[in-house]
Amino acid sequence: MEAGLSPDEQATVHRLLRIRSSAAQIIGAVLAAVSGALTSAGVRGQPGFQLVDLIAFFAYVPVTVVVGSAFFTRRVKRATVWLDEQRDPTPDEQRDALGLAGHISAGSMLGWVGAAIVWSALTAYDHSAGTTVRVALSILLGGLTACGLTYLLVEWTLRPVTAQALAGHVPEVSDVPGTRTKLVLSWAVGADVFLLMIGLTYVGRPASDPPRAAAIWFICATGLVAGSLILYAVTRSLVTPLADLRRAVRRVQHGDIDVQLTVNDSSELGLLQAGFNQMVDGLRERAILQDLFGRHVGEDVARQALERGDVVLGGQRREVAVVFVDVIGSTVLAQSRSAQDVVTVLNRFFSAVVRVVEAEGGWVNKFEGDGALCVFGAPVASADYAARALRAARVLRRELLSLSATNPELDAGIGVSAGAAIAGNIGAEHRFEYTVIGTPVNEAARLTDEAKRRLGRVLASEEAVSRAGAEATQWHVSGELRLRGLDEPVLAYEPGPAAAVRQSPDL
Numbered sequence: 001m002e003a004g005l006s007p008d009e010q011a012t013v014h015r016l017l018r019i020r021s022s023a024a025q026i027i028g029a030v031l032a033a034v035s036g037a038l039t040s041a042g043v044r045g046q047p048g049f050q051l052v053d054l055i056a057f058f059a060y061v062p063v064t065v066v067v068g069s070a071f072f073t074r075r076v077k078r079a080t081v082w083l084d085e086q087r088d089p090t091p092d093e094q095r096d097a098l099g100l101a102g103h104i105s106a107g108s109m110l111g112w113v114g115a116a117i118v119w120s121a122l123t124a125y126d127h128s129a130g131t132t133v134r135v136a137l138s139i140l141l142g143g144l145t146a147c148g149l150t151y152l153l154v155e156w157t158l159r160p161v162t163a164q165a166l167a168g169h170v171p172e173v174s175d176v177p178g179t180r181t182k183l184v185l186s187w188a189v190g191a192d193v194f195l196l197m198i199g200l201t202y203v204g205r206p207a208s209d210p211p212r213a214a215a216i217w218f219i220c221a222t223g224l225v226a227g228s229l230i231l232y233a234v235t236r237s238l239v240t241p242l243a244d245l246r247r248a249v250r251r252v253q254h255g256d257i258d259v260q261l262t263v264n265d266s267s268e269l270g271l272l273q274a275g276f277n278q279m280v281d282g283l284r285e286r287a288i289l290q291d292l293f294g295r296h297v298g299e300d301v302a303r304q305a306l307e308r309g310d311v312v313l314g315g316q317r318r319e320v321a322v323v324f325v326d327v328i329g330s331t332v333l334a335q336s337r338s339a340q341d342v343v344t345v346l347n348r349f350f351s352a353v354v355r356v357v358e359a360e361g362g363w364v365n366k367f368e369g370d371g372a373l374c375v376f377g378a379p380v381a382s383a384d385y386a387a388r389a390l391r392a393a394r395v396l397r398r399e400l401l402s403l404s405a406t407n408p409e410l411d412a413g414i415g416v417s418a419g420a421a422i423a424g425n426i427g428a429e430h431r432f433e434y435t436v437i438g439t440p441v442n443e444a445a446r447l448t449d450e451a452k453r454r455l456g457r458v459l460a461s462e463e464a465v466s467r468a469g470a471e472a473t474q475w476h477v478s479g480e481l482r483l484r485g486l487d488e489p490v491l492a493y494e495p496g497p498a499a500a501v502r503q504s505p506d507l
Contacts (some may be wrong), residue, residue: 005083005160013160014076020153021072021104028112028146034222035138035197060118064111067147071107075100088168097165098176098266100158105151112143119380134203141193141200142178148189152182152230156237160459163264171275176266182234187229194223222489241269245276257283318378321418321464323362324444325353325396326371328452336409345368345407352399358391371448375436378423386418386467390460390475394495395456415447416460418467436472439486446483447492454478454494462491 005013060442081094082089089097096103116139121267124132201211243260263273282394325347327333334342353372354364362376374392377385384452393416401409421438443461451459459481465472475493 004063005164010080010083011162013157015054015153016157017076017104017201020157021108021150023144024149024153025108027149028141028142028144031145031193032139032142035141035466047441056118056122060115064114068108072104075103075107079103083161083164089165094169094171097158097161100161100429101151101155102176102201105147109143109147112139112146116140116143132201134200137196137200137203141196145193148185149186149230152189152233152237155182156233160263161264162270163262166263166266166274170263173441179238179269182238182267186230186234188228191223192217194227197223204414238269241265241273245272248276250281251282254353291403315420315426317420318381318423318436319419319441320375320377320421320423321386321416321467322421322436322440322444323356323357323374323376323389323393323396324371324415324441324448325374325412326445326452328413328457329409331372333349333409345410348403348407349400349410349412352403353396354381356392356399358395360395361390362388366433373435373441373444375423376423377446378436379434384471386464386471387469387471389416389418390464390468390471393458393460394474397456399496400457412457413448413450413452413454414448414458415444415451416458416464417441417443417447418461418464437493442485443483443490446485447481447490450481450483450492456494458495462493465493 004483027211075096077092081099082097119139120132120136123135131251177312187374198216201215201219248259248261259280261273263270263277265273305348333345337345347372351370353374357364357374360376361380361382362374363378363379365373374384374389376389376392382388393414397414400410402413408473417440419438419440421436422442423434424437426435426437440461440463447459447461451457459478460475465475468475474496476496478492478494481492
């Protein structure tokens with residue numbers, strides 16, 4: 001599990017649970033006493049707090065405190081044992097942790113029900129049914145308030161524990177009260193209780209002896225203040241996660257996907273937080289896959305596939321230029337150097353190839369052992385594809401000469417050709433690649449083999465030079481060659497000795 005709560009943090013949570021749940025019970029007791037006093041005020045023959053009530057109070061309260069404290073401690077320990085052991089909770093332990101607020105609240109309500117039964121029995125012994133009902137309901141109203149406040153306070157206090165319980169897995173279905181229940185509960189505690197208190201002032205009263213106006217107005221004012229505070233607390237507990245979610249969404253909208261929400265609510269808000277985290281995880285995974293995809297097939301091919309949304313086998317005839325680059329003496333290099341040194345040297349070589357080709361708007365179609373096939377004019381069409389390819393070949397030769405200063409064994413032949421080729425997705429439905437096939441590819445590969453025997457190490461076909469526009473002035477005829485696999489001889493060109501190298505103006 002992720003970094004859990006420290007022993008000090010756990011002790012703080014336990015302390016706050018006791019303080020806040022005790023405060024809720026005290027508030028309920030005060031409300032019950034006030035309710036009883038106000039609803040009975042002015043009724044002739046109304047019993048006061050008698051000796052039997054005092055005896056019952058000092059007998060009942062200690063028992064409920066002891067039993068309630070034992071219940072509280074047992075429940076909290078059972079629900080958080082996995083925190084003490086620094087491990088992920090089991091499904092049952094997670095369910096206990098998420099339901100702890102409800103269990104504590106329900107346990108506290110049992111004590112109030114018991115008190116209502118005890119004092120109703122004492123009252124019914126020598127008083128009217130109306131008086132007995134009023135006493136019982138006053139106690140139950142206090143208990144309802146205490147229970148509701150206990151749930152709201154305990155649920156908020158347990159947010160750090162809830163976050164740890166939900167760190168590994170967020171259940172799709174939970175028995176924990178949801179947002180609707182919390183709102184209904186807050187309304188019941190903040191409004192219904194006080195409305196019932198007003199109704200109680202009429203229970204057991206003769207029609208000729210109505211409740212005092214001061215008592216009614218006091219109950220109304222108390223309900224207004226208490227209800228506002230409770231609703232504020234509840235809405236704050238709902239709005240805070242939503243505000244965090246909104247800020248996180250805004251960060252994602254601005255391209256920041258390194259964001260993670262703490263899932264600290266077991267209701268629908270928790271599912272929303274967890275869903276957001278899963279969505280961002282998916283975005284991160286997609287970004288990684290897109291980056292890897294782009295590295296494997298080239299940025300232009302990847303963008304084209306993503307924009308289309310589907311990839312199908314097939315191709316089309318395109319006018320392209322092809323640059324083929326192949327290392328000279330790679331076998332000797334592999335035999336004379338360690339594997340790590342060979343990989344390091346080849347990576348420097350391929351880095352130079354990629355940098356130069358991409359600077360001219362080309363695309364490295366594939367690495368073939370110690371060689372590279374580079375394409376200009378596909379998948380993105382370019383009017384000056386031949387000029388770009390020839391310029392890239394000249395620049396690459398210069399880069400390789402610079403590399404040979406620190407890596408004398410690194411040398412390569414470069415061949416350039418142009419013409420019509422088939423470009424498209426070739427392979428099987430479950431495994432294919434975007435590539436080009438045709439005469440320009442074969443011709444560039446054969447020119448590369450021939451270039452390895454030339455001092456200049458670079459040869460281009462007449463077709464490539466004739467399509468290059470102004471770039472053609474930087475090349476001169478090297479001679480007519482018969483290349484393996486081709487029926488007709490090819491007029492080959494080499495870069496001029498003083499050819500200046502400039503990138504295309506739109507790059």
